[in-house]
Structures are given as structure tokens and as C-alpha cells.
Amino acid sequence: MDLFNNLALGFATATSLENLFFCLIGVLLGTLIGVLPGIGATATIAMLLPITFQLEPVSSLIMLAGIYYGAQYGGSTTAILINMPGESSSAVTAIDGYQMARKGRAGAALAIAAIGSFFAGTVSTFLVAIFAPPLTQIALQFGAAEYFSLMVVGLVSSIALAHGSIVKALAMVALGLLLGLVGTDIYTGTPRFTLGIREYADGLNFVAVAVGVFGIAEILRNLENEKTRSVLMAKVSELMPSREDFKAMVGPVLRGTAIGSILGILPGGGAILAAFASYTVEKKVSKHPEEFGHGAVAGVAGPESANNAGAQTSFIPLLTLGIPANPVMALMIGAMIIQGIVPGPNVATEQPALFWGIIASMWIGNLMLVILNLPLIGLWVKLLTIPYYVLFPIIMAFCSIGVYSVNSNVYDLYAVAFFGLIGYALLKLRCEPAPLLLGFVLGPLLEENLRRAMILSRGDPATFVTRPISAALLFLAALVLVIVFLPSVKKKREVVFQEED
Amino acid sequence: MNSLKFDTANLICGLLLIATGLFFAYQSFELELGTAFRMGPGYFPFILACALILFGAIILIQSMRVDGGPIGALALRGMVFILPAPIFFGLTVRGLGFVPSIFVTALIASFASGRMKPLTALVLSAALTVFSVAVFSYGLGLPFRRFGPWLGY
Numbered sequence: 061m062d063l064f065n066n067l068a069l070g071f072a073t074a075t076s077l078e079n080l081f082f083c084l085i086g087v088l089l090g091t092l093i094g095v096l097p098g099i100g101a102t103a104t105i106a107m108l109l110p111i112t113f114q115l116e117p118v119s120s121l122i123m124l125a126g127i128y129y130g131a132q133y134g135g136s137t138t139a140i141l142i143n144m145p146g147e148s149s150s151a152v153t154a155i156d157g158y159q160m161a162r163k164g165r166a167g168a169a170l171a172i173a174a175i176g177s178f179f180a181g182t183v184s185t186f187l188v189a190i191f192a193p194p195l196t197q198i199a200l201q202f203g204a205a206e207y208f209s210l211m212v213v214g215l216v217s218s219i220a221l222a223h224g225s226i227v228k229a230l231a232m233v234a235l236g237l238l239l240g241l242v243g244t245d246i247y248t249g250t251p252r253f254t255l256g257i258r259e260y261a262d263g264l265n266f267v268a269v270a271v272g273v274f275g276i277a278e279i280l281r282n283l284e285n286e287k288t289r290s291v292l293m294a295k296v297s298e299l300m301p302s303r304e305d306f307k308a309m310v311g312p313v314l315r316g317t318a319i320g321s322i323l324g325i326l327p328g329g330g331a332i333l334a335a336f337a338s339y340t341v342e343k344k345v346s347k348h349p350e351e352f353g354h355g356a357v358a359g360v361a362g363p364e365s366a367n368n369a370g371a372q373t374s375f376i377p378l379l380t381l382g383i384p385a386n387p388v389m390a391l392m393i394g395a396m397i398i399q400g401i402v403p404g405p406n407v408a409t410e411q412p413a414l415f416w417g418i419i420a421s422m423w424i425g426n427l428m429l430v431i432l433n434l435p436l437i438g439l440w441v442k443l444l445t446i447p448y449y450v451l452f453p454i455i456m457a458f459c460s461i462g463v464y465s466v467n468s469n470v471y472d473l474y475a476v477a478f479f480g481l482i483g484y485a486l487l488k489l490r491c492e493p494a495p496l497l498l499g500f501v502l503g504p505l506l507e508e509n510l511r512r513a514m515i516l517s518r519g520d521p522a523t524f525v526t527r528p529i530s531a532a533l534l535f536l537a538a539l540v541l542v543i544v545f546l547p548s549v550k551k552k553r554e555v556v557f558q559e560e561d
Numbered sequence: 562m563n564s565l566k567f568d569t570a571n572l573i574c575g576l577l578l579i580a581t582g583l584f585f586a587y588q589s590f591e592l593e594l595g596t597a598f599r600m601g602p603g604y605f606p607f608i609l610a611c612a613l614i615l616f617g618a619i620i621l622i623q624s625m626r627v628d629g630g631p632i633g634a635l636a637l638r639g640m641v642f643i644l645p646a647p648i649f650f651g652l653t654v655r656g657l658g659f660v661p662s663i664f665v666t667a668l669i670a671s672f673a674s675g676r677m678k679p680l681t682a683l684v685l686s687a688a689l690t691v692f693s694v695a696v697f698s699y700g701l702g703l704p705f706r707r708f709g710p711w712l713g714y
Contacts, residue, residue, distance in 0.1 A: 283639030473651030519598025
């Protein structure tokens, strides 16, 4: 069996002492960040990205992946203990998890979340291993037209899953694409939109944009009205869930895993959506829907499994097509490019150790989280008592060092400040930064493939609809757009995102 | 005309997007546009800029119909101290060197919060400097000059 050979190779790569170490560092850092509210996974990865440049490509990607799912775990810990979701995807967990904690069952809630997540992580890692190779085979037949259409699908889905106004999300995509084009034109070598600054000839630094738009903007928002965080912590005792708990969690975990695995593949933030979808489903199928909101086991187990499964399967489009499913994946693409790896279907065949190593490390990372997270809960909670005003000078210093170390260009630091301001303005104007970042990453790729496709077809735009795969993808994109603009869906979408806030 | 109610956030948003779109459109127009067959460097950005202007206009029109609530407080003090921090680091990291530059950067950022006391800020910045030098300069071996030419090194 190819699958087992590949997985064996992956585990051999991932269990090297060095990679185990970086996986551990990644999940620890991720949990730490997930626990601290105010800094999301995207901002953290953006900040820590530069540190990984000195590492081997495999180790650096393993560590970044570790940060990502570590943050998911950390977010649910605070959601349960103090009703403060560190990550938006654990907002749902807070509803019933915190109620369980108030009833003195914090330990059980944490254990249920951890076990559910681990199960979902295991299943979805296998899903990635099973579905990634055939998808890369399909992707290898993609030409310029197909790639263009595929990216259109990705951008459109990110619009569909963005909060708030659809027109604003569209505008953000256009703005992101334009910003992505800053730099030298690949065909003619003409500098574009550089304002005559030679340091921007290679384009705006992706890390600088991401740190500014996500990190700095978030800090500024937190500074608007500083409140003292009161930590009224429920005491954690009796980690082991009872037999009834186990019985109650089997169904929700299985359903949550399925929902999360499917939604995670969708570009634009599947993990968050998966948690909400799972909660809704559990409430519908439950025999005791009145328990929801008052500490229902299913309300913790389902969404936690779903968001972890979604976090895992969102690697599928990245690994097979080189298309990011969410801003974190966009950062992973940035990391790959900086390491000299061209993301796309060729990664699996050209660098099997890297490809399978990352997949295997996902499972190992999840195992580490289960083992580490529960005993370390006391430590994480202590971290919550650090006042925010101490945190952000630290963040600012690390951001500055990190961005500068990417390619020792001081103009990148000016870009951080500029995009921090832009990001904060966008926040205030209720625009989502995620589609902007996705557009920024895809901008150059989109243009290159568009131009290449047009040259190949001798200027005939019909090439996008006469090639079957491309036509199907464009149809899908159009369908998604039509659906989000349907009045009934539009209304429902608003309700879903309002609940989240 | 006073009966018209504007949603401030959308009004500003629309205007800003249109202005940005016009800027990019003008810049692309200066570049060679080319044809659909052989697109010049300005072709794709020009289309995007036009789209941006269009979206901006739609948001502007919407601002007259829906009221989405006030913008809320602005973190003025935050902006005054947070944004210059990376700029200062950029201006001085080569001249002053890594150690003094990161110390002052952290110090500037510290004053973004009204709760920070001067002594705490100094201690925090000093600790942060020691940590960063140990980790980034010695540990990871990033090629920074610890003290720069402006200080006579």
C-alpha cells in the first residue's frame, strides 16, 4: 500500500529528534497564544514566521502548523475556564463549556474538549493523507486557465465566509489583489506602484502586511478601552469524564468530525463555520435541547471536534493546490515561498518527505497537545493574569525584530506601521482583513495565470469556459456568489455572524 | 437635504476606496495597458482599480440608506505610540545598533497605555532587550550589529 509507505516516510521524518522538538515548541507557543486573548493565531504566525527561516523547510512548516492547532486548543481552554474564547473558533465552546465549569465540572469539560479534538484530529489527518495524493494528480493537469479559475473560487468563497457586508468583502479582495501587484512586473520588468521607492521593487513584504493588518490593528483595538481582566477561575478537579459523559459525547464527536472535515476544505475560514454548524446540528438532534446553554456535554464535544477537524483539513487545498484556505494558510504559503518551495501539486512528488512529514506531524502535534495540555492548565491560567499593557510592548519589539530579519529591509518596518494604520482603519470601517490578505497572496499568481492563459488562447477569453475543469470551477464561483446574494441566505448569514460577535 | 442620514463608517469607507481606486487607476494608466491578448503591466491592475472604484461607489450609496451605528472611540494614544515604534526601529537599527534600538522601541510602545508606569516601562524594556539579544542575536545568530556606528563602534 502506497498510503502506508508514505505515512511511514512521514512518521520517520516527523519523529526525528529535531522535528519533534520544533513540533513541541510550535504547539506550546500556539497554546500560549491561544490562551492570551487579543492576539490571534494569524498575528502570531506572522510574528514568528521570521524565526523559522533559519530552520530546515520541514521543521519550520511543522512548527508553524503546530502553532496553528495549538492555538485552537488554547482558545478552548480559556473559553471553558473563564468564558473568554482566545480564538474566534472556540466562541461556541464557551457557551456550554463555561456552564459546565460553573457547575464544578471544568475538568470534565476540558477533558471532553481535548479528547474530542484529538479524535477529530486523528480522523482528519488520515483524510488528508488519503485525499491529498489523488487531488494532486488532478491538479497536475491544471493549466493556467484552471489555476486562474480555481483562485477565483478561493477568493469568492473567502467573500462568502467573511463577516458583514459582501460588497465590502469584494472591495477588500480587489484592494488586496492590487497591493499584491506592487513591485516589478514579471513580463516587462516595469516597476509598478512602488512610488519610486527602490526597496519595494520586490513587492511589499508579505510578513509586514500580515503583521500590520492583523497584529498591530488588533493591538490598537485593544487599546481603545482598556479593561482589567478579571479572572474568576473555576477550580479544575476530576479531569476524568464520567461514563455518562463518554456515552453523551460519542455521537457529537463523530458528527462534529464529519462536519468539520468537509467545511474545513472550504476556503475562507472553515474551522469557525464548522464549530457553529456542529453546535446547531447537535441542538437539533439532541433529545434534550433545553440542556444547551446550561452545560450540555454535546455542546462542548461537537464544536470542539468540528473546529479541530476543520483546522486539519484546511491543509488539503494548501498541500495539493498551493491555494490557501484561510489567512493562516496564506502565511504558510508565504513561509514555503521564502524557503524556496513552490506551493502546489508538485510538492507531493518532488518533496515527499516534506509533504508526508507535515501530515504525520499533525497527528503527533495533536497527541502532544492532549498529553501536555491537561497537566499544564494551571500554568496557562496564570498567564491570563498578565496585564495587557505589559504584553504589547513585547509584541511590538518581536514584530519589529521579526519583520526586519526577513530580508534586512528597513522599508518593511515602515510598511508595518503603514499597514497597521490601514488595518485599524479597516477595522473601524467594519471591513474584514481576511479577504484582503488572501487577495494579497493570490494577486501576483492570479495575474500571471490570467496573462499566460490569454497568451495561450491568443487573446480569446472563451478559453476559461471552453476548458471543462475551468468552466466547472467558474460555475462554482458564480454559484457561490449568487447564493450569498440571495435575500434569504443573506439574512441567515447576518444572524450567524451576529451570534458569533 | 438635512433629512438625509449618512452612515459615517460607510461614507468614509466608500470615499477612501474610491480615492484608492483612482490612485491605482491613474498609476496603471501611466503604464502600458496592452491588449487582452498581450496584456501590458497596467492591464490587470487597471481592471482591478475600476472594480475598486465601483465597489466604493456602491458602499457610498449604501451609506445613505443603512445606519450601521457609530464608529466608536479611536485609540489615539495607541496610534501615537504604537505606530512609531517599528518606524523608530527601522530608522535606528543600523545606525545605533540592535541593543539601543530595540530598547527604545519597546520603551516607545510601552507608553501607548495609560496604565504603564515609567519605572515599569524601563524595567520591562531592559528585560526585553536582554532577552531579545540573548535569543535573536546570540541564540539564533541573526546578523545584527549589537552597537552601531553612531555610537562609535
